[in-house]
Amino acid sequence: MTSLREVGPAVGAAATPTSLLPAGPFSARRTRTRTRLMTAAVAVFAERGVIGSSVEEICEAAGFTRGAFYSNFADKDALVLALIEQGIAEEYAAAEEAVTELKARGARLLATDTVSQVLGRLSGGGRSDRTNLLAQRELLLYAARVPGLREPYQAFADACRAQVEALVTDALT
Template structure:
């Protein structure tokens, strides 16, 4: 993506267009949301859209980049806040709870972000140009959380039963599934209920070294 410095006004315009896109992607899917509808929702003209994005695909890339930046920042903040707790955990239970706090802090907070993320993933499956940026989104946070988790697991005298990137993939799968399942039941996704499933999964992936 372009690295040109943006004026505050243009940055605000881009943010509003991306916010509108996320809402419409969640409501109608990426293919179902037209440029015209995105402009209408953001209260901008088509000219404003095309002065910021070449097309809807470029808008999708910008949304993904923003999501990755936000998740990375949230991960860094959570790691800084909990590093001592995670790295000095004395039991597997303490490790699991602290590690989950770091993981949950990096995830999309609202149902619209969750659904829009699912829609962008489907769109990327159909559109090869979006695949690399979407994969990069996960890799940028997986590395940081993975390094922390690997070190912490070793410090409590335990081992992960699968490679750390697979463990984080599994956590993401349970997080996404539980959120989607809640929405299917007409409920807002809830971190407290998710934590029960995620905790059970993580405990199943960690074992002590002793027989």
């Protein structure tokens, strides 16, 4: 299984949900397959939890075979890490957009207002419905509990915190 330490930059433009895929060029069809599997997994994980869900259930919800799953993910743990990475990348992109908007305005804001706007976008990420909130919590708890995921997830989370710190510092300057 690919560890999050091997994926390069933690978040931002260089990190995408595809960074956990095997190396090589990817067709639009493969990208759509992966997206459908990930979307289905979010719904299944929100309803049954990561531990209570099977690869078969995810495949059935996405309308694919196990072969499609395993051509995109080494196992369920790799899918969990890909979903965490995708969620964090989306939230970081929203926070970056807030910084860009603040810079474009050129107006001086209080530091607390600036930090509040950036962190508000970072924690929102546009995924606040019940299913996404449940799935997000499930994924993070699973990554923290499973011994084989704990260390790579922690390293990824540390890298993300460093990038968020740099983003907030940039916004304040």
